[in-house]
Amino acid sequence: MTDTAPAAPAVTEPARETAPVTGPENAPGTAPEPGTARKAVSIAGKLAQFSELWAQRTVATVNDYEVKVAKVHGEFVWHRHDDTDEFFLVVSGRLTIQLRDGDVVLGPGEMYVVPKGVEHCPLAEEETAILLLEPAGTSNTGSAGGPRTKAPVAL
Numbered sequence: 001m002t003d004t005a006p007a008a009p010a011v012t013e014p015a016r017e018t019a020p021v022t023g024p025e026n027a028p029g030t031a032p033e034p035g036t037a038r039k040a041v042s043i044a045g046k047l048a049q050f051s052e053l054w055a056q057r058t059v060a061t062v063n064d065y066e067v068k069v070a071k072v073h074g075e076f077v078w079h080r081h082d083d084t085d086e087f088f089l090v091v092s093g094r095l096t097i098q099l100r101d102g103d104v105v106l107g108p109g110e111m112y113v114v115p116k117g118v119e120h121c122p123l124a125e126e127e128t129a130i131l132l133l134e135p136a137g138t139s140n141t142g143s144a145g146g147p148r149t150k151a152p153v154a155l
């Protein structure tokens, strides 16, 4: 007859809380890798990953909004968004948001919200990096459509 040690009480690991999903782990359709969800997202790092102009990259989602970055140079097309406001933040460079009744010029760290339904045409005389916030599915050319329409790519 042998004594057996009393079984250690079962220890149940508390369920790990799922961290808010941000960054590349939040690419649409991508589940976060374990242990990678709590990472800062570097906007500069994202911008370093592409060079295409006027082609938005989605870097995160906020509920049903997308946080997107883009590099722009030259003039875009006049358009409006009938269903949503559009948030612009300049990361580097200089962006002129042409409006029918005047221009808004943004330098690094400056932002502007183009109200829903207001015609605008972004213009950058030098290469400029911008961050945009708007509902997922918002077309970059809005009401104008045409050849410069481009869906954002997850980054």
Ligand code: NI
Residues within 6 Å of the ligand: 079, 080, 081, 086, 120, 140, 141, 142
């Ligand atoms: Ni727009």
